[in-house]
Amino acid sequence: MADLKNPIEQELYRALAGEGSADFFRPVRFEIATSEALRGDGGFDGVLTARWRDRVQRFGFQCKRTWSQLSMQRFKKSMEGALKGGLLPLLVTSYLSDGQLDELEAAEVSGIDLNGNGLLLASDLYVRRTGAKDRRKVDMPVSTVYRSWKVASLVPRLFVAEVRFPTVQSVLDACHGRMIRVNGGEPLLHLSTVSKALTLLEKDLVVGRSGRETRLLDPERLLARLVGAYRPPVATARFVGRTRLPAAQVWETLRQLRGVRAVTTGRGTAPRHTDLAGADLLQLYVSDAAQVVTAVAATATEAFPNLELIETGEEGVYFDARDDAGVVWASPLQTLLEISAGGAREVEAAKALRARMLMQMQGATRHVKE
Amino acid sequence: MSFLIVEPYLVELVRRMDTEGFPLIVAGGLGLHLKRRWVRQQVLDHGRETLMAIVPEARPTKDIDVFLRMDVFVQGEGEHVERFRRALEGLSYEVKTEFFQFSKRDTDVSIDLHTRMPNQQELVVVKCNKQRVGRKKQPSLKLHAYGTPEAFAIDDKPQTLPLIGEDPEGQRFEGHVRVPHPFAALCMKIQAAKDFEDLSPAEREDEENAKGQKHAFDLYLLLAMLDLQEVDEIRELVRSHAENPLFAGIRTGRREIFGVPDSPGCRTIRKEAQRLGERIELERFTVLLGELFA
Numbered sequence: 001m002a003d004l005k006n007p008i009e010q011e012l013y014r015a016l017a018g019e020g021s022a023d024f025f026r027p028v029r030f031e032i033a034t035s036e037a038l039r040g041d042g043g044f045d046g047v048l049t050a051r052w053r054d055r056v057q058r059f060g061f062q063c064k065r066t067w068s069q070l071s072m073q074r075f076k077k078s079m080e081g082a083l084k085g086g087l088l089p090l091l092v093t094s095y096l097s098d099g100q101l102d103e104l105e106a107a108e109v110s111g112i113d114l115n116g117n118g119l120l121l122a123s124d125l126y127v128r129r130t131g132a133k134d135r136r137k138v139d140m141p142v143s144t145v146y147r148s149w150k151v152a153s154l155v156p157r158l159f160v161a162e163v164r165f166p167t168v169q170s171v172l173d174a175c176h177g178r179m180i181r182v183n184g185g186e187p188l189l190h191l192s193t194v195s196k197a198l199t200l201l202e203k204d205l206v207v208g209r210s211g212r213e214t215r216l217l218d219p220e221r222l223l224a225r226l227v228g229a230y231r232p233p234v235a236t237a238r239f240v241g242r243t244r245l246p247a248a249q250v251w252e253t254l255r256q257l258r259g260v261r262a263v264t265t266g267r268g269t270a271p272r273h274t275d276l277a278g279a280d281l282l283q284l285y286v287s288d289a290a291q292v293v294t295a296v297a298a299t300a301t302e303a304f305p306n307l308e309l310i311e312t313g314e315e316g317v318y319f320d321a322r323d324d325a326g327v328v329w330a331s332p333l334q335t336l337l338e339i340s341a342g343g344a345r346e347v348e349a350a351k352a353l354r355a356r357m358l359m360q361m362q363g364a365t366r367h368v369k370e
Numbered sequence: 371m372s373f374l375i376v377e378p379y380l381v382e383l384v385r386r387m388d389t390e391g392f393p394l395i396v397a398g399g400l401g402l403h404l405k406r407r408w409v410r411q412q413v414l415d416h417g418r419e420t421l422m423a424i425v426p427e428a429r430p431t432k433d434i435d436v437f438l439r440m441d442v443f444v445q446g447e448g449e450h451v452e453r454f455r456r457a458l459e460g461l462s463y464e465v466k467t468e469f470f471q472f473s474k475r476d477t478d479v480s481i482d483l484h485t486r487m488p489n490q491q492e493l494v495v496v497k498c499n500k501q502r503v504g505r506k507k508q509p510s511l512k513l514h515a516y517g518t519p520e521a522f523a524i525d526d527k528p529q530t531l532p533l534i535g536e537d538p539e540g541q542r543f544e545g546h547v548r549v550p551h552p553f554a555a556l557c558m559k560i561q562a563a564k565d566f567e568d569l570s571p572a573e574r575e576d577e578e579n580a581k582g583q584k585h586a587f588d589l590y591l592l593l594a595m596l597d598l599q600e601v602d603e604i605r606e607l608v609r610s611h612a613e614n615p616l617f618a619g620i621r622t623g624r625r626e627i628f629g630v631p632d633s634p635g636c637r638t639i640r641k642e643a644q645r646l647g648e649r650i651e652l653e654r655f656t657v658l659l660g661e662l663f664a
Contacts, residue, residue: 302658303598303601303658304419304597304601
């Protein structure tokens, strides 16, 4: 499965994976077909099944940050082959106004946005849902910057590792330096996002700005906010199975894979930072599970698995990962976030880790002041 | 360590038959009990990892179900049959059901003899009449065994477990006992469970038939005890029996009665688990059994 590079697609997966998925486009229920065969080869990003009572309609969807009449027509044309298979075109974007819904209707293309507006058109189905405001234009609550699935959360994450930056650009550069990039691709984090994130962090009194410089003010609040806003990453695919390769050879194979990001999960990294025991299972976040499965010749099994792959495009899990003798471990923060949301023993271990991290951050903050 | 009332009789039987050169495979509830006890010890002594985190207990039993090798019937001119019968007589076993069920005098211990179905070559000297297998030319002391089609893999990799105990006279024995490989045991249990589920609801209520509901739970126990090596061996045996029509029937039966957590066999497991106060993971059970027997 391809890496979900498009943030709209990531948001869509998250909206349809959580508890509120039933309300996302009520009364219609959406499910994303996860079959690999359904993705990417017909001019669309994936297949969405819409259900209402006993009616079922499948849509080939394309996620677009922005769209125009031309791109919509191109999408419609690219879907002509899929139409024979019963798939109808559906555009997914961040916001659809009434006027835009009219345009879609005229072009006979269905569309939904991430706010709950949309239009579904089929031979025996017509649904139009309007009135939800564009969340991007509503004043952004401060807490959004800590949400683990947002790329902007890399900025507060950065302040766990470093406490002072001379410019906004240096924050961006430091973030880029701690992101895992593949094939020299353009990182998803931009200066405007960093700038907005810093404004929110300043409003929340987590950082202070003096001239062009930004400093961490409140490590405790920063960690508390990050832990509170953490959600496990949305998996676009999961694999549980066995490989005959020993762990070291798995990592060697991963290093040679082009275009694939891989990092041990925070829970898998926990024995490095806490007294929690390690699992026999190699548990990894990867950007392309299918490619990894093939490369390490793994077979799916629930019986004594030794490999678990969680495919996700969320940047947070890869951020600030540490390479130690070829093994890529999650950052201490990612470990803290995951075990804080775990069982009783893990929560206990998280307390100790959090205290240690706080001490380091407070020490660094004092050092900067002096 | 737990012992069964029947265990001293098993000790004397195994000791005698080993001496006579008749390696028996102990199946049924007793075989399962021996395996469960050994697994517990392996977990304690060697940290054996089992497929299910929680392994239920095995039910107690007083029957001895054993599988005879087909050689007993096939080889020679019937002298093995005679020697086997004399060995049973030497242990005070009398014919209970001609000539595959024997009961020990002055006890309520009985032995049921089973065997796999004979192949074409073996049918030259062996006959099979209504699942009763025996030599065509029987010696004066006759011997049969209950032909069990679903035991087609009984001779594949039987497991040898330690057997330490005393015979009924209090004489100590330290030896080994053989039990079916989990693959063979799983196949037999799937068939037995299916036979039970195929009964009408009224038939299932019948006291004798009602005992059959134990098979589904035994199947769960067999699966729960597996370790990685056994899982790999099962995969290998599944491949080697892939073309066997008897195995195809077992696979179909598995799908029908253990396909999903709400299928009939699973409902029986749930009922038994409630009765026994055992914690079970039916969803995982169906997934794992489905994976192994796919």
